[in-house]
Amino acid sequence: MLILLAGIFVLHIIGIIMLLVATIDNAWWETDMISTDVWFRWIKMSNGLWNQTDLPTTHTYPQEYLQAVQASSVLACIFSIISILVFLAQLFTLTKGKRFTLSGIFQLLAALSIMIAAAIYTDRFHLKENNGWYGHCYILAWISFSITFISSIIYFVLRKKTA
Amino acid sequence: MLTFLALAAVAFLGTVPQQSQSIVIYTGWERHALVGSDVRLSCSFFSWRWTSDDVTFSWTFRPDGSRDSISIFHYTGGAAYLDNKGPFRDRVEFVGNPARRDGSIVLKNLDFNDNGTFTCDAKNPPDIVGRPSSVRLLVFENVPIQAGVITGAIIGVVLGLLVLIVVIYYLMRFLVARRVFNLSVSKHGKKKKEGSQQRQGPAASAEPAKASSDKKKQESRKDKK
Numbered sequence: 001m002l003i004l005l006a007g008i009f010v011l012h013i014i015g016i017i018m019l020l021v022a023t024i025d026n027a028w029w030e031t032d033m034i035s036t037d038v039w040f041r042w043i044k045m046s047n048g049l050w051n052q053t054d055l056p057t058t059h060t061y062p063q064e065y066l067q068a069v070q071a072s073s074v075l076a077c078i079f080s081i082i083s084i085l086v087f088l089a090q091l092f093t094l095t096k097g098k099r100f101t102l103s104g105i106f107q108l109l110a111a112l113s114i115m116i117a118a119a120i121y122t123d124r125f126h127l128k129e130n131n132g133w134y135g136h137c138y139i140l141a142w143i144s145f146s147i148t149f150i151s152s153i154i155y156f157v158l159r160k161k162t163a
Numbered sequence: 164m165l166t167f168l169a170l171a172a173v174a175f176l177g178t179v180p181q182q183s184q185s186i187v188i189y190t191g192w193e194r195h196a197l198v199g200s201d202v203r204l205s206c207s208f209f210s211w212r213w214t215s216d217d218v219t220f221s222w223t224f225r226p227d228g229s230r231d232s233i234s235i236f237h238y239t240g241g242a243a244y245l246d247n248k249g250p251f252r253d254r255v256e257f258v259g260n261p262a263r264r265d266g267s268i269v270l271k272n273l274d275f276n277d278n279g280t281f282t283c284d285a286k287n288p289p290d291i292v293g294r295p296s297s298v299r300l301l302v303f304e305n306v307p308i309q310a311g312v313i314t315g316a317i318i319g320v321v322l323g324l325l326v327l328i329v330v331i332y333y334l335m336r337f338l339v340a341r342r343v344f345n346l347s348v349s350k351h352g353k354k355k356k357e358g359s360q361q362r363q364g365p366a367a368s369a370e371p372a373k374a375s376s377d378k379k380k381q382e383s384r385k386d387k388k
Contacts, residue, residue: 064313116211
């Protein structure tokens with residue numbers, strides 16, 4: 001039982017770490033010269049250093065969708081952190097036989113938010129650019145979606161048992 | 164003891180070398196305003212000396228893209244002198260209070276040519292060594308919302324809704340529980356005939372409820388595994 005509990009906890013923590021890296025680190029879309037994420041763009045200078053610039057505000061880079069991606073990726077991190085705190089609280093206060101529904105709900109909200117963020121980013125940005133590729137943060141965003149989703153399902157199914 | 168400390172503090176302040184005393188001037192960093200509106204440019208200073216009667220304030224303007232500054236305001240000897248020849252002719256007003264170390268001015272009826280840097284220089288004799296401070300004026304047709312504000316607003320609204328839902332949920336549970344509690348109390352009250360026993364009724368029904376919830380907590384702690 002303790003192993004199961006530890007496993008679920010570790011899975012949740014991994015989900016949180018991936019969400020944080022995806023939101024904060026700067027590699028959603030990369031080319032040879034630039035590295036972009038939802039907040040800024042980094043351009044590689046001739047001397048090898050990276051220079052931080054603002055994201056372009058042209059019509060191929062719609063501002064409203066960018067803000068939606070920013071907001072929902074931050075919300076995904078917040079929901080996941082709230083979910084693990086609620087899980088820890090419910091470990092001590094839940095009556096025997098009941099399910100961890102509240103943690104599951106928050107974790108599901110986190111999964112939905114990061115899915116919304118990644119989906120909007122896929123559909124609205126870099127549609128015509130062929131000389132770049134999706135960076136590791138983008139991939140982590142999708143992987144964290146699946147991890148948080150599985151984690152929330154586990155919380156909905158798990159029951160509080162005796163040893 | 165206290166007087167000794169006070170005297171020591173005054174003596175120490177008096178012996179502070181002259182170089183470390185300098186006047187520090189504060190203005191804003193950037194000001195945004197709409198075309199045709201008025202904007203207040205604030206300027207104040209910090210000085211170790213008392214505010215002297217010869218305190219002076221000076222505002223100069225450097226347009227965006229130009230390297231020359233032009234003086235637009237000067238306060239000295241108790242009187243304010245406003246721009247009467249330059250780009251701000253009849254558009255400057257002194258709204259500061261020199262006795263309170265405030266040298267703010269108001270620019271009226273802004274135009275796109277007023278985009279630039281305004282520098283405030285204040286002197287409080289004998290404290291005259293200091294660095295003037297600058298504020299940048301940006302004149303817009305419509306004031307844009309800063310990039311992070313919308314994102315922050317979305318996050319705040321969602322979290323606020325969440326908090327609201329949780330509060331409503333617990334409120335509903337509390338009210339329903341209280342209703343059930345009141346009903347059980349009134350049933351108890353009808354069954355007992357004596358008044359004194361009626362008063363013990365609520366306390367007696369609260370005690371078993373507390374005991375059972377305590378037992379539940381102990382059980383769930385053991386059931387953690």
